[in-house]
Amino acid sequence: MLQEVFVTHGKDFDKRPQVFTVLKVGQGKAVVNSSGKVWKEHRTFLLEHMRDLGIGKTKFEDNVIEEIQHFIKVLESTNGADFDPKYCLQTATSNIICSISFGKRFEYSDPDFVEILNIFESNMKLSGGTAIVNYFPFLEKMPGDPFKCEQCLENVATIQTKLSTWVAHHKKTLDPDKPRDFIDYYLLEMQKKLESKEKTTLNESELLKFIGDLFVGGTETTATSLRWALIFLVRHPDVQQKVHQEIIATLGERTQLSVLDEKNMPFTTAVIMESQRLGDIAPFSLLHSNFDEVRLREYVIPAGSVVIPCVNSAHMDPHIWDNPGRIQTQSSLFQNISTSTVMFHVIAISLLFFPLTGPRTCPGRGLGKMEVFLLLTSIVQHFEMCPATSGQLPSQDGYVGITHVPYPHKIRFMKRNGPRDTSHND
Numbered sequence: 528m529l530q531e532v533f534v535t536h537g538k539d540f541d542k543r544p545q546v547f548t549v550l551k552v553g554q555g556k557a558v559v560n561s562s563g564k565v566w567k568e569h570r571t572f573l574l575e576h577m578r579d580l581g582i583g584k585t586k587f588e589d590n591v592i593e594e595i596q597h598f599i600k601v602l603e604s605t606n607g608a609d610f611d612p613k614y615c616l617q618t619a620t621s622n623i624i625c626s627i628s629f630g631k632r633f634e635y636s637d638p639d640f641v642e643i644l645n646i647f648e649s650n651m652k653l654s655g656g657t658a659i660v661n662y663f664p665f666l667e668k669m670p671g672d673p674f675k676c677e678q679c680l681e682n683v684a685t686i687q688t689k690l691s692t693w694v695a696h697h698k699k700t701l702d703p704d705k706p707r708d709f710i711d712y713y714l715l716e717m718q719k720k721l722e723s724k725e726k727t728t729l730n731e732s733e734l735l736k737f738i739g740d741l742f743v744g745g746t747e748t749t750a751t752s753l754r755w756a757l758i759f760l761v762r763h764p765d766v767q768q769k770v771h772q773e774i775i776a777t778l779g780e781r782t783q784l785s786v787l788d789e790k791n792m793p794f795t796t797a798v799i800m801e802s803q804r805l806g807d808i809a810p811f812s813l814l815h816s817n818f819d820e821v822r823l824r825e826y827v828i829p830a831g832s833v834v835i836p837c838v839n840s841a842h843m844d845p846h847i848w849d850n851p852g853r854i855q856t857q858s859s860l861f862q863n864i865s866t867s868t869v870m871f872h873v874i875a876i877s878l879l880f881f882p883l884t885g886p887r888t889c890p891g892r893g894l895g896k897m898e899v900f901l902l903l904t905s906i907v908q909h910f911e912m913c914p915a916t917s918g919q920l921p922s923q924d925g926y927v928g929i930t931h932v933p934y935p936h937k938i939r940f941m942k943r944n945g946p947r948d949t950s951h952n953d
C-alpha cells in the first residue's frame with residue numbers, strides 16, 4: 528500500500544499538508560515543507576547542484592573521510608570511559624552538511640555551532656508534542672504554551688537569524704567564477720534569474736529555509752541512524768565481532784575503507800539495514816497531502832487530506848519478520864539482502880537501501896548511506912564498543928519526535944590494539 532500511494536500514485540500525493548508543523552514551523556518553504564512551484568524549483572536546484580558537487584558519489588568521500596578523522600580523535604580522547612556519542616555524531620554529520628552549505632567545518636567545541644545544533648535538536652524533539660496542533664489548530668494559542676508551539680517558533684526565528692549572518696558574509700565574499708558551496712550557487716542562480724527577468728521562487732527568505740532544510744534533513748537522520756546502529760552492536764557483541772572481522776578482511780593492507788567496498792561486505796550492509804529497520808528512524812516519514820481527490824482501491828481520499836506514511840507498520844510486520852522486535856539472526860540477515868521476495872517487502876523498510884522512490888523520495892540518501900557506512904565501519908575498525916561501566920545495556924526503546932531517537936545512554940569506546948576491556952563479561 529505504501530508503494531502504491533507514494534510511488535505509483537506518487538504525483539497525486541507529492542504535496543505537504545497545510546498544517547501547523549509544515550506552515551509555521553517549516554514556514555511552508557524551500558524543499559521539505561513546500562508544495563507546487565516553490566518545491567519543484569528548489570528540489571530541482573538541490574538535485575542539480577548535488578550532482579555538480581558530486582555529493583553522494585565516490586568523489587565526495589574524501590570530505591566524509593576528513594570529518595571521520597576528527598571524529599575518531601574525539602572518541603580516542605574518551606580513553607574508554609563512559610561516553611554518550613550523540614553530540615559528536617551530530618557534530619560530525621552536521622559538519623558534512625556545513626562543508627556543502629557554507630564551505631567550512633566547525634570545531635566540535637565551537638559555541639556558535641553547539642548552540643545551533645542544540646536548537647535544531649530541540650525542535651526535532653518538540654515536534655512530537657506540537658504535532659497535535661496539526662489536527663486541533665486551536666491548541667496553538669493555549670495559555671502557558673503546553674504544546675511548546677511558541678518555543679518551537681522562537682527556535683525557528685533564532686536559527687533564521689544565525690543563518691542570515693552566514694548568508695550576509697557569503698554575499699560580501701562571493702566570487703561568481705568560484706562558487707564555494709550551496710549558498711554561493713543559490714545567490715548566483717537567483718541573480719541570473721533576476722537579470723534575465725525569468726519568473727522564480729528563489730529569494731533570500733527561501734534561501735535561509737533551504738539551508739535549514741539541509742541541516743534538518745541531513746543531520747539528525749544520519750546521526751540517529753548511527754546511534755541506533757551503535758546500540759545494536761553493543762547489545763549484540765557477536766554481531767559486532769563479525770562486522771569487525773569483515774572490515775579487517777576487506778581492508779587488507781589499507782587503513783581506510785571506501786564506499787566501493789560496501790558491495791563486498793554483505794554482513795555489514797545487512798547489519799546497517801537491520802539497524803535501520805529496528806531503529807525505525809523515521810517511523811512516519813514526513814506528512815504528505817493531495818491537492819485533488821484521489822480514488823485508490825476501495826478508498827476515496829478527499830482533497831487536502833493529511834496522508835501519513837506509516838513506514839513503521841512495514842518495519843514491524845509479523846507477516847514478513849519472524850520476530851519483528853528482535854535483531855534478525857546472522858543467517859537471516861544474509862537472506863534479507865539476497866532473497867528477491869524479501870527485497871520487495873523491505874522496499875519501505877530501509878530508507879537508505881530500498882526507499883519509497885516517489886517524487887518526494889529523500890534526495891540526500893546517497894550521502895546519508897555513504898556517511899552511515901563510512902562512519903560506522905571506521906568506528907568498528909578502531910574501537911570495540913562495550914556497555915557502560917555499570918554494565919547496563921543501552922535501551923532498544925526511544926521516543927518519537929520527527930525521528931525515532933534513542934533514550935540517553937552511555938557506552939565505552941575501547942581502542943582496538945589498546946588495553947583490553949576485562950571489566951565486563953558479555
Ligand code: HEM
Pocket residue numbers: 558559560570740741744745746748749752808809812813814836878879886887888889890891892894895896899
Ligand atoms: C540516514 C540518513 C537519512 C534518512 C533516514 C532520511 C530520511 C528521509 C525521509 C524519510 C524523508 C521524507 C520523504 C517523504 O517526504 O516521503 C526525507 C526527505 C528529505 N531528506 Fe532525507 N534522510 C537522510 C539523509 C539526508 C541527507 C544527508 C540530506 C541532505 C542532503 C537529506 C535531505 C532531505 C530533504 C531535503 C528532504 C525533503 C525532500 C522533499 O520534500 O522533496 N536527507 N529524508
